[in-house]
Structure formats: C-alpha cells, structure tokens
Amino acid sequence: MEHTIQSNITNYKNQLKSYIETQNEQALYKAEKLSKSFIKNNILPEEIVNIHIQALEELYPNLSEDIRNSMGFLLETMIAYGLAHQEMQHLKEEQYALRSEIQVAANMQNTFLATEKPNIKGLDIGAVTVPMHQMNGDYYYFVKGNDGTLGIAIADVIGKGVPAALCMSMIKYSMDSFSEESMNPKMILSNLNRVVERNVDPNMFITMWYAQYLPQEGKLQFASAGHEPGFYYNSHKGTFVEMEAKGLVLGVLPTTSYEQYELELAPNDMVVLLTDGVTECRCGDRFIETEEVLEVIKKYAHLPAQQHVERVYKHFYNMQDFELKDDFTLIILKKSV
The missing domain is CATH 1.10.1240.30 (KaiA/RbsU domain)
Structure with missing residues (x-):
C-alpha cells in the first residue's frame, strides 16, 4: 500500500x-x-x-x-x-433502488387492478385514470352481472403510494368475492366498510361511489361513502344536476349503513363520476370552480364516451402546465338513443 x-x-x-x-x-x-x-x-x-x-x-x-x-x-x-x-x-443509490421498487409495485398495481369496460347494450362508457406519481391512489372498477347489470365503482384512498395501492387491491378482491345477490350499491358499501374497518390502518380512509346500472329499466342505483358527488346531465334540459348521496367514508365505524338512491336515464342523458383530482384542478394559484369543470365536460359531450374523457383530461392537464396536482380519474356513462 x-x-x-x-x-x-x-x-x-x-x-x-x-x-x-x-x-x-x-x-x-x-x-x-x-x-x-x-x-x-x-x-x-x-x-x-x-x-x-x-x-x-x-x-x-x-x-x-x-x-x-x-x-x-x-x-x-x-x-x-x-x-x-x-x-x-x-x-442516490438508495433513491434509485426505491424508485425501481416503486416502479415494480406500480406495474403490479396496473396488473392487479386492471379492469375492462364491458359492453352494455344502450350504454357508452368512457374511463380514464392517471396517477400524479407512479402509484395511483384512485381506482375504478366495472363488474358485469350475469343478469346484464353493470356495477361501477370509483374510489379514492386518503393517502398515497404503496399503502394506498395495497388498499385498492384489497377493495378489488373483496368485491370479486361478493355474491351477485349482494351487488346492489348499499350492500356493496356496507360489506366493504366492514372489510376496511377490520384490515386497514385507522389513519387511512377510503371514499367510494358505487352504482349499479339496470339496462332493461334504464335506471341507475347508487350510493356513496363520503366520495365526490357525481353529476347527472339532463339532455332534454341541457343542464347538470349534482347527484348528492350521503354516507360515511369506509373504515370509520363497523356498523355503518348506506342510503341508496335511484335515477332514471333518458336517451342522450349522461352520468359523470370523478375524484377530487378533477374538481380540485388548479389554474395558476386558484382552484377551478365546479361550474368550470362541467362546462369543459359539456364542451366535448358530442364525442364518444372514451374520446370524451380523454379530451377532458388533456384540457385540465394542459391547463395545469402539464403537471397533475393529484390523481385524476373520470368516468362518463352515456345513455344511447
């Protein structure tokens, strides 16, 4: 030496x-x-x-x-x-290793939580979800029943990263385990509430909006667990109405019950489901108003549902200087003529 x-x-x-x-x-x-x-x-x-x-x-x-x-x-x-x-x-080495692990987890999340838009006669479906970072705290899921009904779930974990992704995986596999007889919205939320309350850290909550579409009747039944309200677009009047539904977020109390609501859809009517990453978009230093969100959604209403949600996403992504401030999830259901 x-x-x-x-x-x-x-x-x-x-x-x-x-x-x-x-x-x-x-x-x-x-x-x-x-x-x-x-x-x-x-x-x-x-x-x-x-x-x-x-x-x-x-x-x-x-x-x-x-x-x-x-x-x-x-x-x-x-x-x-x-x-x-x-x-x-x-x-730097630790950061690189962590980033690699998160990328693996993100890929697994995309695989485990993947859902396909089912073909439902008389209903055009568009859905987009984009995480702010690699892991997505938002989640949506479609469940097609043997009787032709469609279950639609949209959720948001109050928390981010890997724990949020694990929560969403638990939610998905819990829903898959429920019998078809218990697929109405209020029962789904009640059952999931017990699962979350028993298995999730008390400091982590999940908001969820669950709906079931009955194609033969043209009706949408829905319930909410503290989630962002959806919006119903009446094509005859050309106006949006907030689909307010009260309910406690999942995981707070084990015996929480949820109220179920019902809406009848006419041809060309539209239902908009979203997370707070849409309603809390920012333009400069200010949050945009709900009316502005609805105006943008209405602007592209002539497009097929999937193109519709993608154009709305691009609008708000560009508006925020190509940088999301939160996970962004938007679902649009359009009743066909």
Missing part, C-alpha cells in the same frame, strides 16, 4: 513538474490519464490534494508558509467534500 502511495506521489510529481516547465497540451493529456488512474484505483479527492501537497514540497522545499497554509485549507475542504460526496452517492 505504501509503495502504491509513493508511486502515485512520484508519478504525480513528475507530471506536475513537466506541466509547470512546459505548459503544453501533451502534459495536460498525461494529467488526464493520471486522473483516470486515480478513479480506477478509487483515490479520493482529498488523497489527490494530499499527493499534490507532497509533490509540491518535494519540488519546492522552500515553499512559502502562506502557500502551505492555503494547501492545508484546500485539503480540509476536500475532506469535507469527499464525505459529503460519498453520502450523496449513497442517497
């Missing part, structure tokens, strides 16, 4: 002397090769400075005290720099 250090000092001293005497490009090229050798041998910055000091002292034994002191100052600075640099590299 001592031989290696002395060899480094001797080599560095010779290169330094050559550059001081000639100051030509060839000497600089040799210095570049020397620096690559230091990197290869894991020579730290402060060690290089120390080698420089020793080389100077050998080349110039009568070096002034001021120069010696300045080099000592540089050495201490580089020691501190080296420690900080090592810590930063360690944090």
Whole structure:
C-alpha cells in the first residue's frame, strides 16, 4: 500500500513538474490519464490534494508558509467534500433502488387492478385514470352481472403510494368475492366498510361511489361513502344536476349503513363520476370552480364516451402546465338513443 502511495506521489510529481516547465497540451493529456488512474484505483479527492501537497514540497522545499497554509485549507475542504460526496452517492443509490421498487409495485398495481369496460347494450362508457406519481391512489372498477347489470365503482384512498395501492387491491378482491345477490350499491358499501374497518390502518380512509346500472329499466342505483358527488346531465334540459348521496367514508365505524338512491336515464342523458383530482384542478394559484369543470365536460359531450374523457383530461392537464396536482380519474356513462 505504501509503495502504491509513493508511486502515485512520484508519478504525480513528475507530471506536475513537466506541466509547470512546459505548459503544453501533451502534459495536460498525461494529467488526464493520471486522473483516470486515480478513479480506477478509487483515490479520493482529498488523497489527490494530499499527493499534490507532497509533490509540491518535494519540488519546492522552500515553499512559502502562506502557500502551505492555503494547501492545508484546500485539503480540509476536500475532506469535507469527499464525505459529503460519498453520502450523496449513497442517497442516490438508495433513491434509485426505491424508485425501481416503486416502479415494480406500480406495474403490479396496473396488473392487479386492471379492469375492462364491458359492453352494455344502450350504454357508452368512457374511463380514464392517471396517477400524479407512479402509484395511483384512485381506482375504478366495472363488474358485469350475469343478469346484464353493470356495477361501477370509483374510489379514492386518503393517502398515497404503496399503502394506498395495497388498499385498492384489497377493495378489488373483496368485491370479486361478493355474491351477485349482494351487488346492489348499499350492500356493496356496507360489506366493504366492514372489510376496511377490520384490515386497514385507522389513519387511512377510503371514499367510494358505487352504482349499479339496470339496462332493461334504464335506471341507475347508487350510493356513496363520503366520495365526490357525481353529476347527472339532463339532455332534454341541457343542464347538470349534482347527484348528492350521503354516507360515511369506509373504515370509520363497523356498523355503518348506506342510503341508496335511484335515477332514471333518458336517451342522450349522461352520468359523470370523478375524484377530487378533477374538481380540485388548479389554474395558476386558484382552484377551478365546479361550474368550470362541467362546462369543459359539456364542451366535448358530442364525442364518444372514451374520446370524451380523454379530451377532458388533456384540457385540465394542459391547463395545469402539464403537471397533475393529484390523481385524476373520470368516468362518463352515456345513455344511447
């Protein structure tokens, strides 16, 4: 080890002397090769400075005290720099590993929580969900019954990241386990409430809006567990009406019951379901008003449902300077003629 250090000092001293005497490009090229050798041998910055000091002292034994002191100052600075640099590299490696793990978790979430839009006669369905970060705290799910009915769930975990994704996975698989006889909205929410209350951290709550569409009757039954209200668009009047539904968020009390509501859809009527990432979009420093959201939704109402939700999303994404402030989920149901 001592031989290696002395060899480094001797080599560095010779290169330094050559550059001081000639100051030509060839000497600089040799210095570049020397620096690559230091990197290869894991020579730290402060060690290089120390080698420089020793080389100077050998080349110039009568070096002034001021120069010696300045080099000592540089050495201490580089020691501190080296420690900080090592810590930063360690944090970068940890951050990279965490980012990789989150990406794997996000891919798993996309797989586990995937849902397909079913074909329901007389109903055009559009759905879009985009996470603010890699993991999505929003969730939507479609359940087609054997009798032709359609269950629609939209939910939002109060919390983000991996825990939120795990909650959503539990919600999905719980719904899959319920019998078809218990698929009406108030029963779905009551059953899920018990699951969440027993299995989820008390500091984490889930809001949910669940509906069941009865195609033969053209009716939509729905209930809410503290979720953003949906909106009903009456095509005859050309107006939106808030679909207010009261209910406690999932997981607060084990015996919570939920009230069920019903709405009859006429041809060209529309139902809008969303999360607060839509209603709380920002334009500059202000939150946009609900009326503004509905105006944008109405603007693209002539489009097929899937194109409709995608254009609305792009509108608000662009409006927020291409940076979401929250997870964004929007579902639009259109009754066909």
